[in-house]
Amino acid sequence: MAERVSNQSLLTWFLQRFSGLFLAFFLFTHIDVHHFLHREGLIDFAVVNQRLGGSFWWKLYYLLFVPFCVFHALNGIWAILADYRPSGGFTVTTKIVFWVIGILLIFIGAMTLINLFAVGV
C-alpha cells in the first residue's frame, strides 16, 4: 500500500525533475563551450571575462544555472537520505544545514559570476 506523501515532498520531487531537465540543457552547452570547444591556450580570467562579459544571454544563463545546480544537488542528497527513513531530529538538523549550505553556495556563485562579468578589469 502506497504511503501518502506530503505536498512539500511532491513539490520537491517535481522541482527535482524540472531543474534536472533544465540542467541537462545547461550542462550540455556549458561543457561543450568551456571544456570541449575551447581549444587554444590556458583558460584564464581574460578568456572567461571576454566570453561572458559582453553577452546578456550568457549572464542570464549563468545566473540561472547556479541556483538550479545548487538546488538539484542538495535536494538530490536529501532524497537519498530520506530513503533511509531518518529520525525527526536528524531531518530538521539536516534541512537547516542544507539551507545554509545552499544559500552560501548560491551567494558565492553569484559573487564569482559578478566578478567574472566585470567590464574593463
Added chain:
Amino acid sequence: MAFKGFLKNAYIDTNLNKNVGTFAYLFHRITGIGLVVYLIMHTYVLSSAISGHQDFNKRMGLVQNPFFAFLEILLVAGVFFHMLNGLRISICDFFGWSRAHKVFFWIELVLFVAIMIITVILQLPKMQSGYYPSI
C-alpha cells in the same frame, strides 16, 4: 537509528534485483554524490575570482594540466551518465513508458558510449602534451 546498516542495506538492495534498472539506480546515486562533491570543488576554484584576477589565474593554473585533463574524462562520464539516466527516468515517468525502461536503458548506454568516445578523442591531446595545443 535508520542509518544503521546503510551500506549493508544498499548491498542487499542491489543483490535482490539484479537487472539493468538496479544498476542504473545505483550508478545514478554514485554519480550524483560525486557531482555534488565536484560542484563544491568547482565553486572553490572559481570563487578565487572574487579576490581578483591574479588569484583566479593562479588557481585555474593549478587545475589545467594533463592529470586534471584525465580527471575531466571521469567528470564528463559522471555528468553524462547522470544526465542520460535522468532523462530516461523522466521520459518513462511522464509519458507512461515505464514498461520499456530497459529498452531506454540500452539506448542510453549507446549514447553514453558514443559521447565518451568523443570525449576521450577531445581530451587526448590535453593529456599528452600540456594543455590545449593550438589546432
